[in-house]
Amino acid sequence: MDTSFLPIDFINRMEQDLGPDFHAFLRSYEKSKISALRFNPIKADDKAIENIKDMLTGPVKWSPNGYYYDDENSRPGVHPYHHGGIYYIQDASAQLPVEMLAPKPGDFCLDLCAAPGGKSTQIAGYLNGQGILVSNEPMKNRAKILSENVERLGIRNAIVTSEYPDKLATKFPEYFDKIMVDAPCSGEGMFRKNHDACAEWSLESVEMCAARQAEILDRAYEMLVPGGRICYSTCTFAKLEDEEAVASFISRHPDMTLIEEKRLWPHEVEGEGHYAALLEKADPEKRAEDCKAERETFSFKKINDKILNDYLIFIKDTLVDKWRDNLLLLGDLLYMLPDGCPDFEGLHVLRGGLFLGTLKKNRFEPSHALALALKADEVKRSFNVSSDSKEIEDYLKGQSLMGDVSDGWTLITVDGYSIGWGKTVKGQIKNHYPKGLRKV
Numbered sequence: 001m002d003t004s005f006l007p008i009d010f011i012n013r014m015e016q017d018l019g020p021d022f023h024a025f026l027r028s029y030e031k032s033k034i035s036a037l038r039f040n041p042i043k044a045d046d047k048a049i050e051n052i053k054d055m056l057t058g059p060v061k062w063s064p065n066g067y068y069y070d071d072e073n074s075r076p077g078v079h080p081y082h083h084g085g086i087y088y089i090q091d092a093s094a095q096l097p098v099e100m101l102a103p104k105p106g107d108f109c110l111d112l113c114a115a116p117g118g119k120s121t122q123i124a125g126y127l128n129g130q131g132i133l134v135s136n137e138p139m140k141n142r143a144k145i146l147s148e149n150v151e152r153l154g155i156r157n158a159i160v161t162s163e164y165p166d167k168l169a170t171k172f173p174e175y176f177d178k179i180m181v182d183a184p185c186s187g188e189g190m191f192r193k194n195h196d197a198c199a200e201w202s203l204e205s206v207e208m209c210a211a212r213q214a215e216i217l218d219r220a221y222e223m224l225v226p227g228g229r230i231c232y233s234t235c236t237f238a239k240l241e242d243e244e245a246v247a248s249f250i251s252r253h254p255d256m257t258l259i260e261e262k263r264l265w266p267h268e269v270e271g272e273g274h275y276a277a278l279l280e281k282a283d284p285e286k287r288a289e290d291c292k293a294e295r296e297t298f299s300f301k302k303i304n305d306k307i308l309n310d311y312l313i314f315i316k317d318t319l320v321d322k323w324r325d326n327l328l329l330l331g332d333l334l335y336m337l338p339d340g341c342p343d344f345e346g347l348h349v350l351r352g353g354l355f356l357g358t359l360k361k362n363r364f365e366p367s368h369a370l371a372l373a374l375k376a377d378e379v380k381r382s383f384n385v386s387s388d389s390k391e392i393e394d395y396l397k398g399q400s401l402m403g404d405v406s407d408g409w410t411l412i413t414v415d416g417y418s419i420g421w422g423k424t425v426k427g428q429i430k431n432h433y434p435k436g437l438r439k440v
């Protein structure tokens, strides 16, 4: 086996740490890559799984919505279901931490190191529109990708921010019920898939990562309500960044208890290396409910109906429900914030809840995010195409469709799942799939 790309200091340390398992571990570098995806329960149902079963090779044991796929003969990244946010391509092992965190509808969740969005979109699936997800990524370019993935998966109740943890900690003391800290790490678990990752690795970089992880975890602690839970995870094998990072965190915060700690080894499971620890904050004075009641939430200003006129015409013509609550107008951009939305003044926010669309001169233009968040039974006009039809290919390329639909904004669905907007005039459905996303 050729493991010559692995740094020698890494090999020596792994041999010391793993003892008799070291050779099995080294042999894992011979295994072929195994890829996985995770269905998005906000949009997918059993029928979606059945529809693409030819691509799938089996379930991921520790993730109810996770499936391995046939990497050689299928390309789920270009399937229409990917465009429609029916699933998210995510390594099987990376699906474990959110399962351990176990978010439930109504929870206030923070994903502190969130880009590109694997864990955030998984958390949102469990919240199922109820509760709050603050999805944060400090690197601006990565935060943009995160925001696009939140949009693609049709998530309505996420606030996407781009801040370092210290700024969030000042804004949100003892605020969140569940916090995901999928920390930036030395990435040793990725060496198998990505040999180039070895170039940035050194024993010193492991120490630097551990120092940064301690800082991030301390800020997460400050934002956790008493009784709340943190899931800390990395994709590295270094104990300094894993078990020892958690032990050191607990020694700094003795009111934190380690509930469970798991390692996924590439020589033992079908997936890459991953570490995850679930921690709980004590609540001896039973303060949890008080903290939750004191959460600062967004104060809405009533928007004049005159300003909203074109939007009101749009909803009357296009949507089944009223869509009038929790509206926020920023310039000409209209958002719908989730119930109990945090006050995010002073933070760099890329997405505040659901972006509904733009108030243009004498008309309202609905957003792509709104289309992806809607279900066919929430609109008055929809047009369905099959995922293996020429029509869906045409639509994703930006071409018009023909259909027996009344005039107006039309939700395009693929096998019944929303994928974008069209606007019908006399049977011709003009394409409103965003130019930047079109297949060329």
Ligand SMILES: C[S@@+](CC[C@H](N)C(=O)[O-])C[C@H]1O[C@@H](n2cnc3c(N)ncnc32)[C@H](O)[C@@H]1O
Pocket (backbone or CB within 6 Å): 094, 112, 113, 114, 115, 116, 117, 118, 119, 120, 137, 138, 139, 142, 164, 165, 182, 183, 184, 185, 212, 216
């Ligand atoms: C392992 S990745 C997160 C992957 C993500 N959770 C997912 O599942 O798609 C770690 C992320 O932390 C971000 N990061 C870097 N420094 C950070 C810091 N000081 N605080 C929070 N996040 C940071 C990185 O830019 C990177 O996007």
